[in-house]
Amino acid sequence: MAELQTRTEPVITVKNMVKKFGGFVANDNLNFEVFKGEIFGFLGANGAGKTTAIKILSGLSIPTSGEIKVAGFDVYTQTELIKRNIGYMSQKFSLYEDLTIKENFRFYAGVYRVPQKEIMPRMMDALAEVGLIKYKDRLISDLPLGWKQKLAFSIATFHNPGIVFLDEPTSGVDPVARRNFWEQIFKTVQKGTTVFVTTHYMDEAEYCNRVSIMDKGKIVALNSPNMLKAAYKVDNMFDLFLKIVR
Amino acid sequence: MRTIIYIIQKEFLQIFRDKFMGKAIFAIPIIQMVILVYAATFEIKHIDLLVVDRDGSSASTELINKFRGSTFFTVHKKQLTENEIKAVLDEGTVDLAMVIPQKFEASIHRDQNAKVQFLIDAVNGTAGELALAYCRATVMSYSKELLIEELGFTQGVVQAIKISSRYWFNPNMNYKIFMAPGILAILITVIAWFMTGMNLVKEKESGTIEQLNVSPIQKYQFILGKLIPFLIIGLFDLSFGLVLAKLLYNVPFVGSLSTLFLFTLIYLFAILGIGLFISTISNTQQQVLFVSFFFVMIFVLMSGLFTPVENMPRWGQVINWFNPLAYCSRVIRMVLLKGSNIHDIRFEMLIMFIYGIVTNTLAVWRYRKTS
Structure with a gap:
C-alpha cells in the first residue's frame, strides 16, 4: 500500500479518550488522528476495546472523558450531525433478513435522505459493482454470508459518507470473500472516503495505510505497517502483533 | 416526513x-x-336441579312441575338422604338440590308456613346466586298461585305493588x-x-x-x-x-x-x-x-x-x-x-x-x- 507521506487534514481527532463501564476501563486514554482518504486500522484481540472506540466515534456511545471530534463535530453534543456524515457497518449483521436486497437499499437510502429519484439508478450501479443485479429481489435471508457483507458495505456507503466505520466487517467469511471485500473498500477509498476499520485478522492489517495496535484498552503502537515491521524487526504483521502484545 | x-x-x-x-x-x-x-355470557341455562320429594303430595308434584316447565332447569328427581345429597353436590353432577320436606302439603293448608330447602354448589358464586334467584322466582310464582286459587286471595292483594322494569339500550x-x-x-x-x-x-x-x-x-x-x-x-x-x-x-x-x-x-x-x-x-x-x-x-x-x-x-x-x-x-x-x-x-x-x-x-x- 502507498503510504501517506503528505498528510491531509484530520477528519477524526481523539485526545485523551477514556471510556469506563463501572470499574472497567475499556478505553484507557487513547490519542490519535485519522486523515482524510486513508484506511485506518484498529488491530487487537477480542476485548481489547476496539468496538468500544468505534461506537464512540460513530455516535452510538458517549465517552467518559476526552476531547473527540469526528468530521468536525463533537461526540458529546453533536452526535446527530456526526451520524449524517458517516457510514457504519457492524460485526452484528444489520440488513433486514426478511426484506429483499432492493427493499433494504430503498429503506436505508430513504433514511439517509438520498433523493427518491436517485435511489434506484444508484442501487443498480452499486449492485453492478458487486455483481448482484440479478438477485435484487431475493430475500437477504437466502443469501450467503459473503454476499451479505458486500451488500451491507454497499448500503453503509450508499449515501457517500465522508467517513465509514467498519467494525470487524469480515469476521466469519472465507479468505476469498475477504479479499473481494477489501477490493470493495479500496474502490471506496479512491472516491475520497476515509475508512476506519477494526479487525483481528493480521493479513488485513497489511491493507491499511496506518494501524494502531490495541491491548487491554490502550494503544500500544501506531504507524504504517511497514514502519512498524521495521521498528520491531519482524517481517509480517502476525509476528509483530505477538511481539507487541506479549 | x-x-x-x-x-x-x-x-x-x-x-x-x-x-x-x-x-x-x-x-x-x-x-x-x-x-x-x-x-x-352471564346467562344460565340448563341448571341441573336435584329434587328430593319427601312429601309425595299433589302440592309437591305441582311445584316440581313448575320447575320442569321452565327452560332454565333440568330436573333430576331422586329419593336421597341428607348425606347422599351432599355427596351428589360434592361430585358436581348437579348444580343445586331442592328438598321438599314431609307434610309440605299439609302445612300449606294448616298454618301457611310451608318450607322448601335449597342446597347450592357455590364454588362459582355468581352462577350459584343466579341459580338460586331463578329458583326463588319459580317458588314465589307457585306460592302466588296457591294464595289465589286455594286461599281465595284476589290478584290485587297478592300483588300490592307490581314492579315493572324495562331495560333501556338493551331491551x-x-x-x-x-x-x-x-x-x-x-x-x-x-x-x-x-x-x-x-x-x-x-x-x-x-x-x-x-x-x-x-x-x-x-x-x-x-x-x-x-x-x-x-x-x-x-x-x-x-x-x-x-x-x-x-x-x-x-x-x-x-x-x-x-x-x-x-x-x-x-x-x-x-x-x-x-x-x-x-x-x-x-x-x-x-x-x-x-x-x-x-x-x-x-x-x-x-x-x-x-x-x-x-x-x-x-x-x-x-x-x-x-x-x-x-x-x-x-x-x-x-x-x-x-x-x-x-x-x-x-x-x-x-x-x-x-x-x-x-x-x-x-x-x-x-x-x-x-x-
Missing part, C-alpha cells in the same frame, strides 16, 4: 411477509368475536349485544399493544436497531414510524370486528361510527405508546411479553367487562382511572348501544389524549440512540 414514510413502508412489508403476523391480523378478530362472545337483556363491543375493545387493545411492543424489540434482538441508531433518523420519526402502521392495523381490526359484530350478533350501531373511530384513534395512540414504552425498556421479546401480560391482565379484569366497576372497592375504582381499557369498553358500548355523541364522551377522549401524550413522550424519551 419522508423518513417516516420509508419506515412505515418497511414495517408493512415486514408484517405481511411474516407468515404468522399477516394472518393473525385477520384470524384473531374472527376467533375472538365468534368464541369469546358466546362463551363470555331484551341480550348478553351478546353487551359482550360483543367489550370483546372488540379487548381485541384491538391486545393486537395493537403486543404487535408494536414485539416489533420494536425484535429490531433490538436482530441488531438492526444499531444500524438505525447510527443513522440520521430522529427519535420522534422512529417512534411515529413504529406507531402509525399499528394504528392503521388497529383501526382496520376495529372495522373488521364491527362487521363481524353486526353479521353474527346484529349488534345495533345506534351512535355514529365516525365518533367511534375518532375515539379509537385516540385510544390506540395511548395503547401503542404503552407498547412502545415497554419495548424501549426491554431487551428481549420475552421481557415485553411478560410485562405486557401483567398489565393487560389487570386492565382486562378491571375494565368493567366482566364485573361492574361500581362493585369494586373505592381504591379499585381509583386504579381504574389509569386503565385505558375501562374507558374504551365504556365508550364503545356507549356509542354503539346508547348512541352517545362526541359531547357525551368528551371526558373519555380528553383523558385518552393526555394518556397518549404521556406514554408516547415516555417512549421517545426512553428510546436512546446514544447510550
Whole structure:
C-alpha cells in the first residue's frame, strides 16, 4: 500500500479518550488522528476495546472523558450531525433478513435522505459493482454470508459518507470473500472516503495505510505497517502483533 | 416526513411477509368475536336441579312441575338422604338440590308456613346466586298461585305493588349485544399493544436497531414510524370486528361510527405508546411479553367487562382511572348501544389524549440512540 507521506487534514481527532463501564476501563486514554482518504486500522484481540472506540466515534456511545471530534463535530453534543456524515457497518449483521436486497437499499437510502429519484439508478450501479443485479429481489435471508457483507458495505456507503466505520466487517467469511471485500473498500477509498476499520485478522492489517495496535484498552503502537515491521524487526504483521502484545 | 414514510413502508412489508403476523391480523378478530362472545355470557341455562320429594303430595308434584316447565332447569328427581345429597353436590353432577320436606302439603293448608330447602354448589358464586334467584322466582310464582286459587286471595292483594322494569339500550337483556363491543375493545387493545411492543424489540434482538441508531433518523420519526402502521392495523381490526359484530350478533350501531373511530384513534395512540414504552425498556421479546401480560391482565379484569366497576372497592375504582381499557369498553358500548355523541364522551377522549401524550413522550424519551 502507498503510504501517506503528505498528510491531509484530520477528519477524526481523539485526545485523551477514556471510556469506563463501572470499574472497567475499556478505553484507557487513547490519542490519535485519522486523515482524510486513508484506511485506518484498529488491530487487537477480542476485548481489547476496539468496538468500544468505534461506537464512540460513530455516535452510538458517549465517552467518559476526552476531547473527540469526528468530521468536525463533537461526540458529546453533536452526535446527530456526526451520524449524517458517516457510514457504519457492524460485526452484528444489520440488513433486514426478511426484506429483499432492493427493499433494504430503498429503506436505508430513504433514511439517509438520498433523493427518491436517485435511489434506484444508484442501487443498480452499486449492485453492478458487486455483481448482484440479478438477485435484487431475493430475500437477504437466502443469501450467503459473503454476499451479505458486500451488500451491507454497499448500503453503509450508499449515501457517500465522508467517513465509514467498519467494525470487524469480515469476521466469519472465507479468505476469498475477504479479499473481494477489501477490493470493495479500496474502490471506496479512491472516491475520497476515509475508512476506519477494526479487525483481528493480521493479513488485513497489511491493507491499511496506518494501524494502531490495541491491548487491554490502550494503544500500544501506531504507524504504517511497514514502519512498524521495521521498528520491531519482524517481517509480517502476525509476528509483530505477538511481539507487541506479549 | 419522508423518513417516516420509508419506515412505515418497511414495517408493512415486514408484517405481511411474516407468515404468522399477516394472518393473525385477520384470524384473531374472527376467533375472538365468534368464541369469546358466546362463551363470555352471564346467562344460565340448563341448571341441573336435584329434587328430593319427601312429601309425595299433589302440592309437591305441582311445584316440581313448575320447575320442569321452565327452560332454565333440568330436573333430576331422586329419593336421597341428607348425606347422599351432599355427596351428589360434592361430585358436581348437579348444580343445586331442592328438598321438599314431609307434610309440605299439609302445612300449606294448616298454618301457611310451608318450607322448601335449597342446597347450592357455590364454588362459582355468581352462577350459584343466579341459580338460586331463578329458583326463588319459580317458588314465589307457585306460592302466588296457591294464595289465589286455594286461599281465595284476589290478584290485587297478592300483588300490592307490581314492579315493572324495562331495560333501556338493551331491551331484551341480550348478553351478546353487551359482550360483543367489550370483546372488540379487548381485541384491538391486545393486537395493537403486543404487535408494536414485539416489533420494536425484535429490531433490538436482530441488531438492526444499531444500524438505525447510527443513522440520521430522529427519535420522534422512529417512534411515529413504529406507531402509525399499528394504528392503521388497529383501526382496520376495529372495522373488521364491527362487521363481524353486526353479521353474527346484529349488534345495533345506534351512535355514529365516525365518533367511534375518532375515539379509537385516540385510544390506540395511548395503547401503542404503552407498547412502545415497554419495548424501549426491554431487551428481549420475552421481557415485553411478560410485562405486557401483567398489565393487560389487570386492565382486562378491571375494565368493567366482566364485573361492574361500581362493585369494586373505592381504591379499585381509583386504579381504574389509569386503565385505558375501562374507558374504551365504556365508550364503545356507549356509542354503539346508547348512541352517545362526541359531547357525551368528551371526558373519555380528553383523558385518552393526555394518556397518549404521556406514554408516547415516555417512549421517545426512553428510546436512546446514544447510550
